[in-house]
Amino acid sequence: MLREETPSNTGAGISHRRRRQAACPPDEEYDNPLDTQNGYAAEGEERRDLSPSQTQSESYWDDSSYSSSQSSRAPGKTGSFQNGTSGNLTDSLAGYGNFSQPMNGSQFNISTAGAQLANNGSSNSANQTNSTSDLGNASSSMPSELPANGMKKHDLFLGFLPDDGASGGTRQTMAQLNSAIGSKAAVYGWYAQAHSGVPFDGSQLLWVIDDVKACNCVFQPAVMPVDGWQGLTSSDNSQAVAIANVMKKFTDEGIPVWLRFAHEMNYYQTDGTYQGTAEDFKAGWAAVSAAIKQIAPSVKMFWTPNVSSEDDYARYEPDDMTTVDFVGIDYYPKKLSGNDFLDNMQNFHDKYAVDGRKFAIGETGLGWSGSLDDKAKWFNEICAAKASMPQFVAMAWFNYDKEYDYKIAGALAEPEIHRPYCRLKIKWHGTHYGGGAERKQTS
Template sequence: MKESSLVAVVVVGALALGGGTIATQLSARAEQEAQAPPPVCTVLDRSELAPGSGALYGVNLDWEDKPLADYADRLGHRPAVSVSFTGFPYDERGHDYLRMAADQVRADGQMLLLTLEPQGGLEKVTDEAVQALAADLAEINDSGVPVIVRFAHEMNGSWYAWGQQPTAYVEAYRRVAEAVHEQAPGSAMMWAPNYGGGYPFAGGEHEAEPGTADFAALDTDGNGELTMADDAYAPYYPGDDAVDWVGMSLYHWGDQHPWGENEVPEPGKFAAQLTGTYDGAGGDDRAVPDFYAEYGERRGKPVAIPETAALYNPAAGGADELAIKQAWWGQVFDPSIPQDFPQLKLISWFEWDKHEVEIDGPVDWTTTNTAAVREAFTADLPDWLRWGPEESCTAPGA
């Protein structure tokens, strides 16, 4: 029952008793209850972040263009998880941005997924920066906002300054994990490589060079070459003690290079990519390891899809926007997902309309910008998704 309706019912009931004084008292009490402050946020431990059943619904937003409150209003739900990106180590501006994100999550969401990007290289991940991060996370946790830290994602790619450096990456990740685990009990660590189709992603600025120790570590079959036959994930894994969640971004870019055409995704593509059985993108990806079986089932880690969406290029012809996106979210949110992938605990939609260098053009990844797509998306959202609370909470002690 809405609060305004509650006030009306109490007042009418009191007047029916014929006691003006009683009516006044009950009306005042109802008004006080209607204006009561929001509940205090529950401070969670990292062990409590994964739901017992179903999956948390998350979103990647351009926070400045589309605040979380606006997105929640369009969607009709508060997301359980909201994704934020920041360089690491971060400066004062980055520190303020982190607090802004936490404040938005506290008001209109539940949990923050913080993606840290060491854009200056792994050597910039100093002990001082790590300790400052852990202290900030502890304060954010104490304010009622749990955090999942996705440190240096897509480290198996060749396009980031931290890419294809397994020894340095594992060392840096473990230092971050140790500090977070010791100082911020409401924060968890996520390890999130890039989907291995196309590995070893030759031609990137940071690809491993033959003759180096990194190249040797990545040559898992020992044949002196890096090919798709080498394990795209295992050399970068920091260890079960350092990893709380595992994640993998899975997009529908198209069925083959070059990207940029508007194409409806093939049936079963999402599940096939997650399990290493996808045969597409212009080649056979079935040499890719089964990510879900190895890291979700065998190692028992909650699995996340921290980014997903389907490419729609408004500057190109081809398939219709709704047909493309609905075919993809129909796979991502299929009724069979909880039964087939019970370790899948978080799915986050990439809600951006942006220029993508891969096609040198615009891509609209969103589901809420146009009425027709938004109505179809919200109608198709399954009941096994887990959402944020229906009302805002306040920081403990505020």
Template sequence: MYLPLLLLFSVLWQETLAKTPINPLLWFREPCSPNDSPYHPGLRGRNGVYWGWNPDIERGDNISMINRATGHHANASTVSIFSQINSPDGFDGHQLLRHLDEIKGTGAALIASVMPNGLSFNEVTPAIAADIAKVVRQFTDQGIEVWLRFAHEMNWYVRPGTYRGNSTQFVKAWRTVHSAVKDIEGCMMFWCPNNAKTMDLYEEWWPGPEYVDIVGMDIYASKTTANFRNIYGGFYEAYAKKYRKHFVIPETATKPDTAELKQSWLKALASDDLSAYPCLKSISWFELRKSFDYRVVMGQGNAAMEKTLGNFR
């Protein structure tokens, strides 16, 4: 009589373990608390903020290469990968899934930037949302924490027509995706607009606090005087502090790409004292070559690399 019950309990327990992040970074962690629990073994700045990278995957640089380049320092805490929904007929997530085993091996959380490029916000149906959830589950079932950055920089990408629709349609699409993933153990919805000129320009794109787990903003510093307060301060107060949400910088670097500016901005984020911003949990550097060479690890000389790594524990 007891043996079948024990076997059933064993199966259920194993399934629970499989769906719980192996190295939880924000999962189970209290937003806006300086208490670093649960502990994650990944890379951090000298100020204690977790650190990761957007690797230049299309040019052959993966997260394992960046981890090796940082030498004795810990593996990246996060890895950010972009994936496009190219059709209203479905989403297979192949751009993410081809890196599943590698990400699992590093212990990083995945920032999955899912971009609805091939359909309008109105075409983000429950069926599309279910496809996204299916892809997410393939990571979470392997113990990988996923921060689902759906339609990031929505306020920017609607301008050139990369995303199609308005803010009302975006909010509806966001909530449809949220409904599909909200019960997935280890998945968190990550709202991330692009930098706007005034704070009021974000509000129409805000899905509502009950639909968001993490907030953040993409911006590229252009002056050596840039610091967290004068770049992110207003946004942090309005969304992270006000709603008690984890604050994550998922994509940043500098324009222009001068060594002086990159090192100045890197120091401001990884070495400066940011204890006044307890909601800030993680930063990811845009380690790519695009309109500029944003990289601070790959392709640098020894002296520059030594200066970069001096910002990390």
């Protein structure tokens, strides 16, 4: 999503989805009767990277297509929100074991069925059952900048794009999310726009630099070249230099950066957010990667198209793949069949995650207002795919409340109104994952 350009509203996000193999419930348990799409959300339905004020003032697109999207939501079981804890919440999510309420910062009696959901790793937890198979340090093949103590499941490092609060949700910091889930995110996604003809100052990104630094995680800024490609060519690289200089401000603070320059380029050039053609994107990528190499050489270049066809990926493949450090796809499925992630990701992984390049998901979530159970299925499907995709190293969840609630982590309620909320516990690296409602995306 695009972020507001004022310091108080500098965040937002987009997401896409893919499929995975059958280690999940039968197909009938995944089918969403409300889904009329063909397997994944189309970017045209949602622009997570742009805040409402930007879409209105700059007329990037018409969001009327959302009026026909699914409005009903299965929020799951809820308990009352009191003093930062949820009371009387004992949900049995089909196939995922029992969920009991968090009390005084701890979570109790979380058993795990096939999906390996478990309780928070709080020192106050009772009857906690941890599977040591999910614990341990990252393997030697993992990128060194990923934090050894970061959240992970099946050796897949996990993180979020926190809600910037500009699209109807409540502003989140990563510090708040880490506190809510009792663990530390490994990756941190955020958005910024680089307007053609306006030198990029990075204010949208710098607004969160203290939160990023405190997180001790990998920063994944999505820098979006809107309005045109001025300064992003071989003859004029001024905007590329400006982008690299902003990235250097983060690396100078010891923050590892994976730059998602012009993410979802294959979609955004169809809706007018990015101008030009695939050749313009390739020239822009070359200019930015060259500037990064010269000015901020520790920054990794992260190529993340929107979920699409193999021909479409090839059309937007950078001319010099040695300038690409990480590859990935943004993906938000419109339904779950049980194999969505691997069906959509395996070939891309096998083709592009070679020659030392790693694969990561820049952003994901559900492409409809699914239930907490749906979110858990999708989350676990992604994590299980690690077994079939050895270069798969990290995933970031789009943790926004926008057209609907995409969130999987953090309380959904405003404490002052005591709205009901629920917490999802997903076991990773000896700790567990707390979360909340639904979220959507486009591909």
